[in-house]
Amino acid sequence: MIATEAEARALVAELGEPGSVQRCEHLLALLADENTRQNLVSAASLGEAWVRHIADSAQLLRNVPRETSGPWLDLGTGAGFPGLVIAALRPALPVVMVESRARRVAWLERAARELGLANSRVLGSRLELVESFRASVISARAFALLDRLLEISARFSTADTLWMLPKGRSAWDEVNRLAGWQHMFHVEQSLTDPDAGVVVGTVSGPLAAEVQPRGKKARSR
Numbered sequence: 486m487i488a489t490e491a492e493a494r495a496l497v498a499e500l501g502e503p504g505s506v507q508r509c510e511h512l513l514a515l516l517a518d519e520n521t522r523q524n525l526v527s528a529a530s531l532g533e534a535w536v537r538h539i540a541d542s543a544q545l546l547r548n549v550p551r552e553t554s555g556p557w558l559d560l561g562t563g564a565g566f567p568g569l570v571i572a573a574l575r576p577a578l579p580v581v582m583v584e585s586r587a588r589r590v591a592w593l594e595r596a597a598r599e600l601g602l603a604n605s606r607v608l609g610s611r612l613e614l615v616e617s618f619r620a621s622v623i624s625a626r627a628f629a630l631l632d633r634l635l636e637i638s639a640r641f642s643t644a645d646t647l648w649m650l651p652k653g654r655s656a657w658d659e660v661n662r663l664a665g666w667q668h669m670f671h672v673e674q675s676l677t678d679p680d681a682g683v684v685v686g687t688v689s690g691p692l693a694a695e696v697q698p699r700g701k702k703a704r705s706r
Contacts (some may be wrong), residue, residue, distance in 0.1 A: 487676045490533075493540035496676070500546040501574030508573040508600055509539050515596050516564065523588050525564035541677040542567030542626075543574055545649040548673075548685055549622055555579035558620035558641055560612060561628035563589055567651070569596055571624070572605040580605045581620075583612055612637055624649045631659040635666055635688060644689050651675065656682030665692050 487493055497505050513534050519525055530537045545567055555578045559568035562582035572580040582605065584590050590609035597605045608615055620641045625634055631650070642648070648670070652659055656672045663670070670686035 486679060487536055487540050487544075490535040493535035493543075493677075496540050497543050497574065500543050502576060504576075505574045508576075508602075509535075509570065511600055512565070512569060512573060512596060513539070515599060519592050519595075523592070525589075525592065536677050538564075538566050539570055541651065541675070542570035544676045545624060545651070545683065546571065546574060548649060549647060551575075553578065553621050553647075555621050556581050556618070557622040557624065558638075559583065560623065560625040560634075560638060561585075562593060562607075563626075565593055565596060566626055567624055567649075568605070569593065569600070569602070572597065572602045573600060576602065576604050578604055581608060582606070583608045583610065583615055585609070585611045617641060619643055620646055622647045622649060624651075626651045627653075630655075631663055631670075631684065632665070635663075635668075639666075639688060639690070642688055644687060646687060648684065648686055648688065650684040651681070652684050653678070653681045656684050660684055666690070667692055 487496060494506055497509055516525060517531055526538065557571055557578055557580045559580065559582045562568040562584045568580055568582035582593055584593060584607065590607055593607045617640045623638060623642060623646055628634060660670050660672055667689035668686060670684055672682040673685050675681035675683055
């Protein structure tokens with residue numbers, strides 16, 4: 486379990502490309518400054534931001550091969566987690582961040598520009614209005630319940646797309662309750678929270694609805 490700033494930095498250095506620690510330091514400085522103008526994250530979390538925000542996002546890369554070419558699609562990026570962190574750690578990987586709130590969009594664009602993240606792109610739009618494309622990885626942190634998330638975003642997925650979904654304490658329950666989808670989801674223990682899980686896996690598509698044969702009526706019970 487990662488509990489200290491030093492451990493969080495070590496994880497970033499392990500999973501990221503050269504310069505990742507420095508880019509994340511710069512990101513946190515920008516975050517603290519912007520947080521005085523809009524409530525991106527709780528003020529209390531800034532005291533342990535390396536663990537709460539950086540390492541919590543970076544841990545998703547444990548399951549993503551370095552040769553992944555992208556794009557990585559991050560839904561409801563908000564303050565930039567995990568989208569900005571992924572882009573900072575893997576600067577050759579295209580990262581697309583979807584965020585509908587104008588002030589958050591402006592922040593994401595400013596942060597990406599000042600960090601020199603030419604690999605990242607911010608789509609200031611509701612997800613429903615984003616044109617479909619095939620993503621290699623899809624992530625979402627506190628965006629929607631798993632069944633709803635698949636309903637609105639499966640159009641970006643192929644059978645090979647890797648889903649990486651930090652779900653907190655609800656991870657196990659959401660996977661157990663998921664119905665109507667052909668999937669290979671499992672839950673991995675979060676490295677930053679002993680009570681949280683990350684839903685990891687792939688989705689083949691929705692299950693085919695049962696069709697009632699013509700001329701026959703369902704029996705009443």
